Amino acid sequence: MARNLTRTLGVLAIAVLVVAPLVAAAGKDDATPVTARTGLDAARDAAHAWAADARLVYLENDEDVRPDGTAQRWGYLFFSASRGKARGYSIHDGKLDEASDIGFDFDAPPVSDTWIDSGAALVAAEKKAGARFRTEYGGRLTTMLLIRGAFHDQEPDATTWALVYTADHAPALFVVVDAKSGDVVKTWRG
Amino acid sequence: MRRATITRLFFVLTAWAAASAWTSVGAAGGEPPAAAEAPADSVVETLEVERDDTQDPKHPSLRFLKDHRVFVRAQLDKLRLRVTRERTGDAALIDERFLHLQEMSEAIAAARDTIGSEQALAAQRSLFASVTELGTLEASLDLMDSLLVDQRDRLLWLERDFLGHQETALVIVIRGVPHGDVPQQIVIREDQDVTRVELTPAQCASLAQGGIAQIYHEFVEPRAHAIQVRLEGGAWNTSPASVVALETARDRLTFLELDLSRLDREQAAQGLVTRVWYR
Numbered sequence: 139m140a141r142n143l144t145r146t147l148g149v150l151a152i153a154v155l156v157v158a159p160l161v162a163a164a165g166k167d168d169a170t171p172v173t174a175r176t177g178l179d180a181a182r183d184a185a186h187a188w189a190a191d192a193r194l195v196y197l198e199n200d201e202d203v204r205p206d207g208t209a210q211r212w213g214y215l216f217f218s219a220s221r222g223k224a225r226g227y228s229i230h231d232g233k234l235d236e237a238s239d240i241g242f243d244f245d246a247p248p249v250s251d252t253w254i255d256s257g258a259a260l261v262a263a264e265k266k267a268g269a270r271f272r273t274e275y276g277g278r279l280t281t282m283l284l285i286r287g288a289f290h291d292q293e294p295d296a297t298t299w300a301l302v303y304t305a306d307h308a309p310a311l312f313v314v315v316d317a318k319s320g321d322v323v324k325t326w327r328g
Numbered sequence: 329m330r331r332a333t334i335t336r337l338f339f340v341l342t343a344w345a346a347a348s349a350w351t352s353v354g355a356a357g358g359e360p361p362a363a364a365e366a367p368a369d370s371v372v373e374t375l376e377v378e379r380d381d382t383q384d385p386k387h388p389s390l391r392f393l394k395d396h397r398v399f400v401r402a403q404l405d406k407l408r409l410r411v412t413r414e415r416t417g418d419a420a421l422i423d424e425r426f427l428h429l430q431e432m433s434e435a436i437a438a439a440r441d442t443i444g445s446e447q448a449l450a451a452q453r454s455l456f457a458s459v460t461e462l463g464t465l466e467a468s469l470d471l472m473d474s475l476l477v478d479q480r481d482r483l484l485w486l487e488r489d490f491l492g493h494q495e496t497a498l499v500i501v502i503r504g505v506p507h508g509d510v511p512q513q514i515v516i517r518e519d520q521d522v523t524r525v526e527l528t529p530a531q532c533a534s535l536a537q538g539g540i541a542q543i544y545h546e547f548v549e550p551r552a553h554a555i556q557v558r559l560e561g562g563a564w565n566t567s568p569a570s571v572v573a574l575e576t577a578r579d580r581l582t583f584l585e586l587d588l589s590r591l592d593r594e595q596a597a598q599g600l601v602t603r604v605w606y607r
Binding site for chain 1: 385386387388389390391392393394397400401403404406407409495496498547548549550551578579
């Protein structure tokens with residue numbers, strides 16, 4: 139009886155040792171992390187196939203942002219005036235991985251043609267307040283988003299990066315970076 | 329044989345030159361000729377209310393926006409768009425390819441003159457007076473050869489230029505007709521986009537004899553697609569749709585061939601033979 143139990147446990151242990159690495163490898167994402175601008179062409183091509191007048195109105199990291207401002211997946215949102223709706227494209231490893239309608243009204247203004255990439259925006263935010271927040275509260279950067287008008291009251295025409303840092307026991311930190319100049323224009327906690 | 333080839337090549341290039349000349353006139357400000365009749369294709373938009381059964385995506389995307397859409401929406405609602413249009417009189421650079429097309433047009437016209445004069449000379453020669461005249465004929469044929477080479481270079485340039493600008497597009501062609509009941513329509517559907525193509529008896533007869541018909545050619549997103557194909561008309565109205573899964577390649581032309589010849593009305597979902605290729 140005891141021998142059978144030992145044998146069963148042994149087989150189970152071997153199975154776990156063999157299968158676990160395979161399962162881990164299957165779930166591993168080998169895609170090279172890239173900056174937000176890197177996937178823009180692929181997203182724009184897809185959006186223009188959907189609607190010729192589609193304009194980029196918003197983008198956001200779909201996977202965790204790394205310390206150099208790169209991520210394995212970015213989400214791009216385009217709005218078409220002719221279709222009257224917005225459609226999102228998730229770009230992974232240089233390819234369109236997911237395309238879906240946003241499901242709610244989002245007729246946001248198009249972002250400007252020139253904007254600093256996610257790496258430069260992250261450097262500015264970290265220098266101003268992000269690094270201190272992470273150190274003091276054990277926080278982390280959860281979201282980087284690019285939008286025009288929504289986060290900069292004084293310059294509503296400006297396209298801005300908004301970086302959202304969160305911590306378990308402290309209010310989140312928002313850092314808004316002017317996407318043209320690279321200057322931090324606003325921070326707040328909430 | 330050689331003359332026939334030259335004549336055929338010139339016919340193709342002359343047709344192209346005429347088309348490009350018409351385009352130039354249009355681009356220069358002239359009005360394009362009025363269409364003789366309304367295009368056969370038409371788009372009918374219908375409005376229908378249904379429950380939102382959007383499936384969850386494989387990977388969550390734009391999470392912050394979806395989680396905080398009320399806040400972001402409220403920020404956007406404070407904005408007002410002001411559109412200013414400013415026209416400037418600066419000269420714009422012409423794409424050098426257009427200039428090259430003009431040069432090619434002139435070269436084609438010059439080559440056509442040369443061919444014409446050579447043909448006239450050939451018509452006058454009923455009998456060769458001496459071996460020396462055979463040498464003249466040889467020189468004339470060499471000239472034709474060099475003109476052919478020039479034309480081939482132009483065609484290659486045009487092909488390279490065309491292929492270099494390919495955008496992601498899907499072309500669907502059909503071949504064959506099912507046994508038994510002949511369908512009257514074929515319906516292509518993906519999400520909310522529906523394309524309905526009539527199949528006339530003449531077209532069905534042509535398909536039955538091995539013909540191929542193009543039923544769809546549109547720009548598409550470079551992604552995995554699930555396209556529903558359904559035949560309609562008579563007994564086909566009750567048959568289920570077939571779903572064709574394919575992936576369109578970015579900046580390439582994806583061809584999908586639907587072979588209807590093995591379709592069975594009772595088991596339409598299984599009998600559709602498909603083939604996909606890229607260009």
